[in-house]
Amino acid sequence: AQSVTQPDIHITVSEGASLELRCNYSYGATPYLFWYVQSPGQGLQLLLKYFSGDTLVQGIKGFEAEFKRSQSSFNLRKPSVHWSDAAEYFCAVTIKAAGNKLTFGGGTRVLVKP
């Protein structure tokens, strides 16, 4: 069955430190990959997406992600975290046959220490 796994439920990071959020997927076909961010009680905002081409993609708010086909991973990174990055982050995956029917991971909640 197709699945998306975010192994870390919570991550605490100090302001100014680097951040990496993990995402692994299990799909037979070429995946289309997304990272979304959600502030408490709000909807989701797209950070970045990967469809094809360069496997390192840049997004908004200083985030980037790298697609590694051999590891079935699409990890999200940010070199220096700001207090406003405290939120929940969701990885999502689809394949062409599924169109825009995304499968979401369980989410990683990021806490930022001053």
Place this chain on the structure above:
Amino acid sequence: DGGITQSPKYLFRKEGQNVTLSCEQNLNHDAMYWYRQDPGQGLRLIYYSQIVNDFQKGDIAEGYSVSREKKESFPLTVTSAQKNPTAFYLCASSRMAARGVGELFFGEGSRLTVL
């Protein structure tokens, strides 16, 4: 500003009552979606619609119903048959991209609590 409007933001319901959540978009998107969010489970697809007057079940459609009479509107009814309806509900929309895949745009959600 273009976007997706969900209402109400908070809703309380007694057991046995049906309730309808509203979702309106002015992005001129063809496709609309309803997701349910529970802590630690990510988002799960309830229903989606790619065109007016047509919709399909997602992964957890039991106890829910939808309609798509207008392109802009995709209301979700949570029926009394839904065993555990307390959750955060998110509506989304997307273009029908040429490659078949595009990004979803989300509303701000509706939190339903069953008393």
